[in-house]
Amino acid sequence: MSINFDFDFLGSAHRTIRLEQEAIGGLVSHFTEDFSHACSLILNCKGRVVVTGMGKSGHIGNKIAATLASTGTPAFYVHPGEASHGDMGMITRDDVVIALSNSGATNEVTSLLPLLKRMATPLISITGNPESPLAKAAEAHLNAAVAQEACPLDLAPTSSTTAALVLGDALAIALLEARGFTAEDFAFSHPGGSLGRRLLLKVEDIMHTGSQIPVVSEQTSLSRALLEMTSKGLGMTTIQNAAGELRGIFTDGDLRRAIDHGIDIHTASMGELMNPGCKTVDQNTLAAEALSMMESSKINALVVQEEGRTVGVVTMHDMLRAGVI
Structure with a gap:
């Protein structure tokens, strides 16, 4: 590996942003009634939303869980590897699970499917492959497929993780609006920040x-x-x-x-x-x-x-x- 100090860094950045913009724009054509069904599953959930995913998908899942929790949908993240070694006890039949995997075949995630089926816990999947095991096992599948990664090798999760994150935001905002979540409700989730002070102080x-x-x-x-x-x-x-x-x-x-x-x-x-x-x-x-x-x-x-x-x-x-x- 040799370093090229004369490399066109700005050109590379522009290409990355363009490819990720195209990936996000392409999501609109993937939307089906599964998105509405996913929202209904979460709104009718008596427990919490449990988000799981491995590797980069796990990082995105953690962010999705945090966004849901701060916008009126109780949620937390569970590492799929840890779930196979005791943390499945954190998931109940009253919960809804959102599982992320670009391939839809990540072993650590798919190994949880029989357990979730046995518990009758509703499953929402976010994958880049509608024909994958994870997509087919879910009650609602959100298609995060992208034409190509922003990575020039088409290997590093870039466009695909951005698309998954945007789908998570779309879920959170749709649920926020459906719940009639207010600015004051948001402030109660952020009492220590400047927004909390602005919205709660009398x-x-x-x-x-x-x-x-x-x-x-x-x-x-x-x-x-x-x-x-x-x-x-x-x-x-x-x-x-x-x-x-x-x-x-x-x-x-x-x-x-x-x-x-x-x-x-x-x-x-x-x-x-x-x-x-x-x-x-x-x-x-x-x-x-x-x-x-x-x-x-x-x-x-x-x-x-x-x-x-x-x-x-x-x-x-x-x-x-x-x-x-």
């Missing part, structure tokens, strides 16, 4: 409450209101009447505009300078929704109200600290 989880809320009255002078704004550090203050009802807000931006107009900070009152039509939000609103409100209105803070009472303030900085942005 305004009440990050808002400032109690003594942290800046409050002045309509009679308060601008100079005294500035002291309240500075001490609370939120870049704004609420203006409330004696009954605790929200009358408006005053922000750093309002301060700059007041100074530009030559307002006397010692004599001007909040009643004269406040914004009476301020934006408010409910404490049970998702933080991501509140963020959208701030972005669309080009503001940096929202007053949080509950049954007409001011219960908090949430700012753009709070969104940033919570990882919502």
Whole structure:
């Protein structure tokens, strides 16, 4: 084996991508009612989806199981070799098995067929050969046949594994849509990620409450209101009447505009300078929704109200600290 340092690497990459694109495009012509039947088997499954496959097919199977599990279909991967040495105990008659093998004749996978038949566990196969033992043994067969591998030797699993992965994605998304799976459902499967924070956090989880809320009255002078704004550090203050009802807000931006107009900070009152039509939000609103409100209105803070009472303030900085942005 000799290395050619003048090799056309970009040309090779373009060829690989083109061949795999063609492989994916060819899948559409392979679709039959077996795909719908496979989806029905999984939707009616009382247990879990068990995915198995050997070698590169196993790697793809592991990814398919992970995608199913994160989109509302409980699933896990079992290595077929380990299944023959004890892990068959992880599979029950209430489960559905998805078995992957490009040839459809991989020994480690086909050796499980008699056991699955005996347990009456439904089998879905993903192979590149509809006439293979695995395809014929399955209740539903998904055809992942490709014209050629992207590998120039037509040996290394490349186009075929890509096709199998796409079929797994097609299954997962079809099931997701059939279940009415929502963004919030997805977030519950990903509570530690930024998506989980965006979809699960509510305004009440990050808002400032109690003594942290800046409050002045309509009679308060601008100079005294500035002291309240500075001490609370939120870049704004609420203006409330004696009954605790929200009358408006005053922000750093309002301060700059007041100074530009030559307002006397010692004599001007909040009643004269406040914004009476301020934006408010409910404490049970998702933080991501509140963020959208701030972005669309080009503001940096929202007053949080509950049954007409001011219960908090949430700012753009709070969104940033919570990882919502």
